[in-house]
Amino acid sequence: MYKIVLMRHGESTWNLDNRFTGWTDVDLTEKGVAEARQAGKLLKEAGFTFDLAYTSVLKRAIRTLWGTLDEMDLMWLPVVHDWRLNERHYGALQGLNKAETAAKYGDEQVLVWRRSYDTPPNALDENDERTSYSDPRYAGLKREQIPLTECLKDTVQRVVPAWNDTIAPAIRSGKRIIISAHGNSLRALIKMLDGISDADIVNLNIPNGQPLVYELDADLKPIKSYYLGDQEAIQAALQAVASQGKSK
Ligand SMILES: O=C(O)[C@H](O)COP(=O)(O)O
Known part of the structure; x- marks a missing residue:
């Protein structure tokens, strides 16, 4: 195990x-x-x-x-710093307040943008100063690998290869690992690990800064998973994340 x-x-x-x-x-x-x-x-x-740690190339995960x-x-x-563990790219929504966006476009629309599996928010314009094209940390990537927006499905398509290429082999070799990442890159990973359907993944929220333990069998299939710490506080934090996209 x-x-x-x-x-x-x-x-x-x-x-x-x-x-x-x-x-x-x-x-x-x-x-x-x-x-x-x-x-x-x-x-x-x-x-x-632990023997090895994985994180994204974003400082909030690295500093954590x-x-x-x-x-x-x-x-x-x-x-290991892997850009494929970055947060889901939020496209043209990046920088906007979630509750104000819900007041403008409606709670339902914001829920679709935040949690649907395959509907991305509007893309950033290629000339928008918020693109990551000239950021040196992505210098090794092809332009088409740098997103202008992503839905969770797009994030799954980069997180799962990161798992298959580097993380899973390290676990199989006996390395005890920790992954410090982001709400939606972890939702992508958990969707794959737990085999959660495209419809049910809408209901999965991840709280900030709470260690989530996965026990895996020899085939790296989950046996069980649980948060360490105060379970009531964790449930409250999960609810708070879910409510961030509501207008009130
Ligand atoms: O990128 C973000 O805004 C958050 O880290 C995750 O946001 P979400 O819970 O609204 O998807």
């Missing part, structure tokens, strides 16, 4: 402002930094340790990993 830990980054400045973030590289708030440390404390208390590993005295750990 293998055990892996998935974790969404702690609260970011744009989580606090309730803005669509996607590939925008915003930092953690003080609360987010504290959540990362608290996650490390919980993992240490529960007897976890740093805080967690620091708390576990594991800052020396090898870390």
Whole structure:
């Protein structure tokens, strides 16, 4: 049996402002930094340790990993930064307030943009200054690999290869791993791991900074999964994430 830990980054400045973030590289708030440390404390208390860490190329996930590993005295750990674990690109919504967008376009439309499997938000214009074309961290990618918007299905199409090419082989070789990533890149991964249908994935929300343990069998199929920590607080946080896209 293998055990892996998935974790969404702690609260970011744009989580606090309730803005669509996607590939925008915003930092953690003080609360987010504290959540990362608290996650490390919980993992240490529960007897976890790791051999290898995976994260995205976005600082809110990277800094969360740093805080967690620091708390576990594991800052020396090898870390793989993979752009394929980035948040889902939120297209032209990036930067807009979620509740204001719901007031303008309706809660239903915002739910479709946030949670539907295959309807992407409007794309950024190629000349929009918010595109990632000239960002050096994506210099190794072909232009067509850099999204202008994504639905969850598009995110699945990059997260699953990251799993198959690098993460799954590392787990099979016996490495104990932690993945620090994002709400929707983790929804993509969990959809694949748990075989969640396109319709049911709409209901899956991930709270900030809470370690989610997956126990996997020899074929890397989930045996069970559970959040560490205060279960009531986690349920409240899940509800709060679901409500972020409502006008009231
Ligand atoms: O990119 C974002 O705005 C968030 O990190 C995830 O947002 P969501 O819960 O609205 O999809």
